[in-house]
Amino acid sequence: MKRLVISWVVLGVAALLVAFAPFNQQPSTENTERFFHVEAGDFAYSPGVLTVNPGDKVTIELVSTDVVHGLYVDGFDVSVTSDPGQPATLSFTADRSGTFRLRCSVTCGALHPFMTGKLQVGSNFLLWRGIGLAFVALLGILFIRKPSLTTEF
Amino acid sequence: MNILRYPLIKATLKNRWPQFSIMLIALAGFLLAILSGLFGTPVGSRNFGIVFVWIAWWAILMLVAVPFLGRGWCSICPIPAPGEWLQRGAMLGPQGQAKGFGRRWPKRFRNIWLQNGSFLLVALFSTVILTQPRVTAIVLAAFLFVAVGASLVFERRAFCRYLCPVGGFIGLYSQLAPVEVRVVDTDVCKAHTEKTCYTGSAGGYGCPWDVFPPGLVKNTYCGTCMECLRACPHDNIALNLRSFGADLSVERNRKLDEAYKAFIMLGAAAIYSMVLLGPWGSLKLAAYSVGTLSWLAYAASFLTLILLALPGLFWLTVWTGKKLSGSIQPIKKLFIAQSYSLVPLGLSAWVAFSLSFVFANFSYVLVALSDPFGWGWNLLGTAGISWTPWLTNLTPFLQLGVLVGGFIWATTTSRKIAVEKADNAQALKLSTPVIVFCLAFTLTLMGLLVA
Numbered sequence: 001m002k003r004l005v006i007s008w009v010v011l012g013v014a015a016l017l018v019a020f021a022p023f024n025q026q027p028s029t030e031n032t033e034r035f036f037h038v039e040a041g042d043f044a045y046s047p048g049v050l051t052v053n054p055g056d057k058v059t060i061e062l063v064s065t066d067v068v069h070g071l072y073v074d075g076f077d078v079s080v081t082s083d084p085g086q087p088a089t090l091s092f093t094a095d096r097s098g099t100f101r102l103r104c105s106v107t108c109g110a111l112h113p114f115m116t117g118k119l120q121v122g123s124n125f126l127l128w129r130g131i132g133l134a135f136v137a138l139l140g141i142l143f144i145r146k147p148s149l150t151t152e153f
Numbered sequence: 154m155n156i157l158r159y160p161l162i163k164a165t166l167k168n169r170w171p172q173f174s175i176m177l178i179a180l181a182g183f184l185l186a187i188l189s190g191l192f193g194t195p196v197g198s199r200n201f202g203i204v205f206v207w208i209a210w211w212a213i214l215m216l217v218a219v220p221f222l223g224r225g226w227c228s229i230c231p232i233p234a235p236g237e238w239l240q241r242g243a244m245l246g247p248q249g250q251a252k253g254f255g256r257r258w259p260k261r262f263r264n265i266w267l268q269n270g271s272f273l274l275v276a277l278f279s280t281v282i283l284t285q286p287r288v289t290a291i292v293l294a295a296f297l298f299v300a301v302g303a304s305l306v307f308e309r310r311a312f313c314r315y316l317c318p319v320g321g322f323i324g325l326y327s328q329l330a331p332v333e334v335r336v337v338d339t340d341v342c343k344a345h346t347e348k349t350c351y352t353g354s355a356g357g358y359g360c361p362w363d364v365f366p367p368g369l370v371k372n373t374y375c376g377t378c379m380e381c382l383r384a385c386p387h388d389n390i391a392l393n394l395r396s397f398g399a400d401l402s403v404e405r406n407r408k409l410d411e412a413y414k415a416f417i418m419l420g421a422a423a424i425y426s427m428v429l430l431g432p433w434g435s436l437k438l439a440a441y442s443v444g445t446l447s448w449l450a451y452a453a454s455f456l457t458l459i460l461l462a463l464p465g466l467f468w469l470t471v472w473t474g475k476k477l478s479g480s481i482q483p484i485k486k487l488f489i490a491q492s493y494s495l496v497p498l499g500l501s502a503w504v505a506f507s508l509s510f511v512f513a514n515f516s517y518v519l520v521a522l523s524d525p526f527g528w529g530w531n532l533l534g535t536a537g538i539s540w541t542p543w544l545t546n547l548t549p550f551l552q553l554g555v556l557v558g559g560f561i562w563a564t565t566t567s568r569k570i571a572v573e574k575a576d577n578a579q580a581l582k583l584s585t586p587v588i589v590f591c592l593a594f595t596l597t598l599m600g601l602l603v604a
Contacts, residue, residue, distance in 0.1 A: 043441075044434020074513075074545040098549075099604055102432075103513060105540055107198045110284035111437055113514050114429045127604050130553035134560055134595055141564045141588065142581070 007144045011136060018132035023125060031093075033057045038117075040082060041065030043109065045102060045117035052094050054122040059091045070105030073119055079105045097122035155337065155391040157382070166379045166392070169245050172229060180231035183293065185525060190290025194527025198540075200286040201525030204517045206293070207283045212511040214323075215503055223330030224323055227376040232296050233313050236304030237361065246383075247358055253305040258315055258363070264410040268321030269417055273459070275318045276421050277452050280429070280440040310361045313376060325414045326500045327372040328400035328493075333393050334366070334375050334382075341389045342367035350381040350390070357383025366390065371400040373411070401493050401566050404573055409485075412492035413464065419495050419594065420459035422502035426601040430509050467492065470586040474571075478582035482574055491587050494567035498591055501559020502598055505552040509602060513542040549603045556602075560595040564588045 034056045039046045041064065052058055062071050064082040071090065072079040075098065080090035102117035157163045165171055182205060190202030197203035218226045242249025275282065275292065282288050296317070303312035313320050336342055342350075350366040353359035360366060362376040366385075369375055382390040428436045428451075439447035471488045474480075480487065516538055523536035530536065544551075567587040571580035 042434050043437050045432065046434070048432030048434070072542065074542065074548075101509075101545070103542065107196055107540075110197055111280070111441055112198055113284070113510060114437055115434075116430060117432045124604055126549055126553065127599060130557060130599050130603060131596060133553070133557045134592060134599075137557060137561045138564070138588065138592060141561065141568065142585065 004144065008140075011140045011144060014139075015133060015136045018129055018136055031055055031057055033059065035059045035061070037061045037063070038071065039063050039065050040069035040071065040104070040115075043104075043111035043115040045071070045115070047117075049118045049120060050102075051120040052122075054094060054097045056094045056121075057091065058094050058119075059089055061087050061089050063087045067108050068106050069108050069115070071117075072103045072105040073100055074103065075100040081106055094119070094121045097124075098126055099124045154394045156394060157390065157392050162392075163382075167382055169383075172379070173245060175229045176231055176234055179229055180234055183231040183297075187290045187293050187297075189525045189527075190286040190288075190293070192526060193286060195286060196527060197284045197286055198514070198517050199520065199524070199527040201521045202286045202289045202293075203283065204514075204521035206289060208511060208514050209518050211507060212515070215507045216511070219323055219326045219330070220500065220504070221330060221332075222377075223327030223332060223372045224320075224375060224377045225330075225332075227313060227320060227323060228378050230313070232317070233300045233304065233310050235297065236301035236312065237310065239301065240304040240308075241358065247353060247355060253307075255308045256306060258307050258311045262315060264408065265315070265321050265324070265414055266410045267315055268318060269410065269413055271316055272318040272321055272414075272417060272421075273456070276417075277455060278443060279425075280437070281443055284441070309359075309363045310376065314362055314374060321414055322418050324373045325411060325418065325496060327375075329398045329497055329500055330372060331395055331397050331399075332377075333369075333372055333395055333399070334377055334379070335369050335391050335393055336367050337389045337391045339367050341387050345387060345389075349384045349386060354384045354386065356386070357381070359384065370403050370405055373400070373406075398497060398562065398566065401496060402569055404490075407489050407493060409489055412489045413460075415492050415495040415499055416464045416467070417459050418499040419502060420463045422499060422506050423594070423598060423601065424455055424458065426502075426506050426509075426598060430506070431601065467495075467587075467590060470590045473586040474583040477585070478571075478575065478579045480575060480579065480583055487583070490570050490573070491567060491584070494563045494570060494584075494587060494591065497562035497566060498559050498594060501555050501562070502594075505555045505559075505598060505602055508548050508552050508555070512544040512548060514540075515543050516541040552602050553599065556595050556599055560591055563591045567591070 032053065034052045036047070036050050036059070038060055040062055050060070060071065060080065062069070062080050062082040064084045066084060068081065068083050070079055070081040073092070075096060076092050078090055078092045080088045082088040098121055100119040100121065102119055104112055104115035108115065157166070186202040186206050189200055193200045193202065214226055238244045240251065240253050241247070242252050282292055299316060300312040303316060304310070342348070347354070349359070351359050357380045359380070361378055361380055362374055364374050366381045428440050439451040442448045468488055471491050472484055475482070475484055475487055517540065519535040519538050523533040524530040567584040568580060571584040575583060
């Protein structure tokens, strides 16, 4: 019984560490300027995934190739709109690490709600925390928790 | 705990008016969705039909109703209402002259294979259905006509029980809900020769879902319409609060059609996460361009993955567990039983998927309320609200929590099912490959939704 309690406590501490340990990537002090030319058309962004480092100053030049499109960056709450063939730019500092969805902010047609892309800033620690928690749970399930229901074999 | 012990709750549920009133409001909304789809703007995000069905209703259904109330939505769903009123010859209590042929549903189709098929049919065209108002309207109207037809030809709610593509997965996931309708004392039922909960009485109709309430051990096919409460003269119906997922531990009535429903839902959640929420425009266009070669390739891949690859991989997983454990149970029985561990995994996948777009697009709801047809009205003064994504900072955290929670729930379910016919050591060997399967699926979905 005592061993079981200790096991659960160790597992709980491990889960808390994985969930809340402050290992977010610090923004770089170099503040590299990153420029992306992004074309928006056919309900997609090209390139669909933008990768930068924490602390980078990001400039996105959005060019719509068919109808009016927008680009909103989750987590940074910034957006830009481009008329067809008219480039528009958006600048912000990527001061948070993680993966952020890009969404079209202007109703552009049937698939508008699903016109998305990705901004990858450094490592996605949130994902790693999720994976870590899943493995901590796995350890608990396989090696500690016994199912309550038992019958004869 | 039977919450019908509280007189106010019991009186509210026994009275037809509260349920009938909510159903009427839902029917009005349903008809407005059809009308706005047919005659309103073709721009989906400005059309009541699209916004209310695929954002507002979907959010309520997947994030609240199904996880917490099981088939609660079915109890107020407007789709079967007109047909049921015609069938009964009455809109409220049993007082009218029954209409229609009242035939029994064919025995060979008394399962959810047709519902699996109808869901897949809708799923294949879903990218068009959930973005084009007119198509949404046609699909909703078709549901209504089929439901009316089924009510006139067959007895009870044949559409809900055997055909509705939504009802199939609601039933599957209702096993997880913390509420259940059951009888208080089966001995009372044994002594009650009339069985009015099934045959009907002056107080209430016989079970519209063709369920015999004293035999209820799972939520899957109970529509929580509360007719049994009204029809029982012995006050022997209970509405119990219980632990989440209690039905998954019930060995009885595990079936292949329900197992396949679990695979269909699991696979569809992953495919939608990839196609609709991923950054790959070509995939979205392929799913949208119905009838083209790329759509045919998408449809073939969709069906292959859901109907063959996923069940095949799971079968191998269970087979490995059987070999490791030395279980003497038939592989088919183990396969079906273990597939029920995918029920919580599937629901968590759908909740995580829905979180991605529901909050981000919820501001459209306020606009559509004010201008349902997109004709320039401003009934509530909210038509001019610009698109504002809600909770997008919080969404990935919620998704991870839901996915990890679903994984834990699925794995504990797998072990509970395994231990039904084995000792703990053998059960662990039996369920370990299934747990690895669940882990792989969870990590895949994390990759699709959060990475």
